Every structure is written in C-alpha cells, then in structure tokens.
Amino acid sequence: MARFVLFVLLLALSTGHSSKRLSANYCLSKDGVDDDELQKALDYACGFGADCGPIQPNGPCFEPNTVKDHCNYAFNSYYLNMQSVGGTCDFAGAAAPSLTLPPNIPSGCVYPTSSSDSRVGTTPPSFDIPTPPDTNPGPIFGTSPPKVRNGSSNIKGTNATLLMFLVLAISWLTLRA
Known part of the structure; x- marks a missing residue:
C-alpha cells in the first residue's frame, strides 16, 4: 500500500512539471476581430510597453502590412514586457495566448519568447493623466486589476x-x- 501511495505521489509530481512545458509562448490576435478594434489595441500596445520598431516601414516584421499581423507582433511584445507588472494577453478580447506563431512571418522577423529578448523595459504605464470630461477612453487594453499576493x-x-x-x-x- 505504501509503495502505491509513493508511486501516485511521484506521478503527481512529474505531471505538475510537464504542465509548465505546455504554457503559451506567444500572445496573438484572435481571428474575426474587427480591424478598427485591432487598431485601437495596436495603438495601446505600441504606446504602453510593446517594442513596435520591427513593425514600422522597412522593419523586419513590417510585411505583411496588415493590422492583424502588426497586432500579432505588438501584442506579443507588450505581453512579454508587461506581464510581470500585470499586463495580460487580452486586449479587450482581441488577443489570446498561443503555443504557435502565425504562419506568414517574414524570414527576418523574430518574435521574442521572453521579456529579456525584447528591448523595452518593464515599467508599468502611468494612468494619472486626467481625461477630459467629454471623452470616454474606453477599456484599457491588456491590463488587469492588480493581483493581491x-x-x-x-x-x-x-x-x-x-x-x-x-x-x-x-x-x-x-x-x-
């Protein structure tokens, strides 16, 4: 009986470690999201933590020149840079974690897989700037409430x-x- 319990315990330990290998490596835009919504999320990501240099004209990830493809790169960069300070891979429902890269990446374009691969720091964005009373900024893409630890x-x-x-x-x- 004791050997059986030990076997089950060791099996549980090995299963727990394998789930880490299955965690998502990338944050990509979802299929079917309207281009206007993707553009808003792209503007947010590039303004608050993503390294969007590679998706600028003549950048290694500029082609294909679509909002969705640019979002894929920017969302992934933002998520990697900002997850340690509460950034999520959601962007108001426009993005989701993925185990694989999109299929049409140009040969010179490299998607980082950790924040250390990116050139942007991990300082959280500041939202202390007052909003004029007649405008509604909408949801704050890619952020979540602070986690109580x-x-x-x-x-x-x-x-x-x-x-x-x-x-x-x-x-x-x-x-x-």
Missing part, C-alpha cells in the same frame, strides 16, 4: 518543502513496514 511569492518554495517532507515521511514509513 498576500505573501504568495514564496508559496512554490513552501509547497516544494512540504512535498519533499511528505515524500521523506512516506519513504520512511515504507522502509519501516
């Missing part, structure tokens, strides 16, 4: 310590039986 930054370490203790206790019980 309550000391959760060390939960993984604590869980790993507890799990290791549990494995040792079960092993000790197995050896005694």
